[in-house]
Amino acid sequence: MFYIFCPYCKEHREEEEFHARGQAHLMRPSDPDNTSDEEWGDYLFFRNNPRGIHHEMWVHSVGCRKFFNITRNTVTYDILETYPMGEQPTITAATPDVRHEQGVQVADGGWQTVGARSENKALNEETSS
Amino acid sequence: MSNVSVSNVREFNTVPDGNPKVESPLAWSYQQHPAPRASGQAGIVLREKALLGHLVLRGGAIVLDEAVRATLGMSLPAKPNALEHDDSGERSIQWLSPDEWLVIVPGGEEFKLERALRQVLGDAHYSIVNASGGQTVLTLSGDNAREVLMKSTSYDVHPNAFPVGKGVTTVFAKATVVLRRPSETHWELVVRRSFADYCYRWLLDASAEYGIDTQ
Numbered sequence: 001m002f003y004i005f006c007p008y009c010k011e012h013r014e015e016e017e018f019h020a021r022g023q024a025h026l027m028r029p030s031d032p033d034n035t036s037d038e039e040w041g042d043y044l045f046f047r048n049n050p051r052g053i054h055h056e057m058w059v060h061s062v063g064c065r066k067f068f069n070i071t072r073n074t075v076t077y078d079i080l081e082t083y084p085m086g087e088q089p090t091i092t093a094a095t096p097d098v099r100h101e102q103g104v105q106v107a108d109g110g111w112q113t114v115g116a117r118s119e120n121k122a123l124n125e126e127t128s129s
Numbered sequence: 130m131s132n133v134s135v136s137n138v139r140e141f142n143t144v145p146d147g148n149p150k151v152e153s154p155l156a157w158s159y160q161q162h163p164a165p166r167a168s169g170q171a172g173i174v175l176r177e178k179a180l181l182g183h184l185v186l187r188g189g190a191i192v193l194d195e196a197v198r199a200t201l202g203m204s205l206p207a208k209p210n211a212l213e214h215d216d217s218g219e220r221s222i223q224w225l226s227p228d229e230w231l232v233i234v235p236g237g238e239e240f241k242l243e244r245a246l247r248q249v250l251g252d253a254h255y256s257i258v259n260a261s262g263g264q265t266v267l268t269l270s271g272d273n274a275r276e277v278l279m280k281s282t283s284y285d286v287h288p289n290a291f292p293v294g295k296g297v298t299t300v301f302a303k304a305t306v307v308l309r310r311p312s313e314t315h316w317e318l319v320v321r322r323s324f325a326d327y328c329y330r331w332l333l334d335a336s337a338e339y340g341i342d343t344q
């Protein structure tokens with residue numbers, strides 16, 4: 001059972017009051033008409049799946065019904081911080097101490113989803129042929 | 130104050146003239162599920178504060194604070210999970226979220242209050258929703274009130290964690306309720322209409338071992 005600190009209610013609440021809503025800090029391309037299919041596809045379908053530090057959007061659905069962000073370790077399930085929408089995490093996979101303490105393994109700067117970035121295109125072509 | 134914005138809002142009194150017959154959301158439950166007769170001293174006293182006026186205010190805290198000071202003579206609780214009453218104890222304002230408050234007033238006052246608030250707020254960015262018909266208030270007291278709550282909600286109801294003047298929206302027997310503590314001896318549950326019968330029957334069942342007095 002998680003005990004999650006809601007940055008709006010300013011106290012810890014039981015996990016059953018919350019819902020996870022996927023990866024945080026996704027930015028919609030500012031000019032969709034002039035966005036390539038690949039960029040749009042990345043935005044719509046591809047998500048990070050890191051082993052270690054992950055930033056997720058959660059909603060306090062039974063309490064204040066506000067969305068907020070959680071920095072979580074996907075290996076240990078440790079919740080490292082929660083912070084309101086519009087703010088940036090203070091802990092990331094690149095934070096030196098965290099990388100060590102949390103045993104984080106991040107390949108390629110946190111991008112682990114094959115096909116999510118153009119330089120991985122070759123991999124996709126290889127497997128699909 | 131802008132008349133334009135006031136006239137943009139369709140407001141109407143949900144309680145029509147002529148004193149029509151009204152029923153609490155629990156009317157059916159009272160008929161179908163009479164409380165078991167308590168033998169001896171009842172550990173739980175359950176009452177309904179039926180047909181009160183419920184308004185949900187949304188907007189910026191500063192603007193709404195000025196408005197409720199001008200109309201209700203109360204200040205807006207700014208702290209999360211805070212519940213405040215006026216001197217009579219009949220009117221309350223509760224923090225629900227950073228931009229949302231629940232105002233409960235005696236039944237029949239809500240439309241007058243809504244009008245007064247709209248007059249004061251003018252063209253400010255806000256919303257007022259009259260939720261009076263959508264929810265009802267149950268009060269829980271008696272020696273075993275806290276035991277019944279402990280069986281029903283995962284929220285910590287120990288006095289250290291839940292002092293008088295606090296109110297939270299939380300899970301109660303898998304339903305959602307607003308749980309609040311207006312005084313040392315009483316707890317209040319603001320229950321949605323669609324959950325009312327379920328919560329009432331849950332409370333009857335959870336209170337059975339202590340004996341329940343429903344009047």
Ligand SMILES: [Zn+2]
Pocket residue numbers: 006007008009010060063064065066
């Ligand atoms: Zn919250």
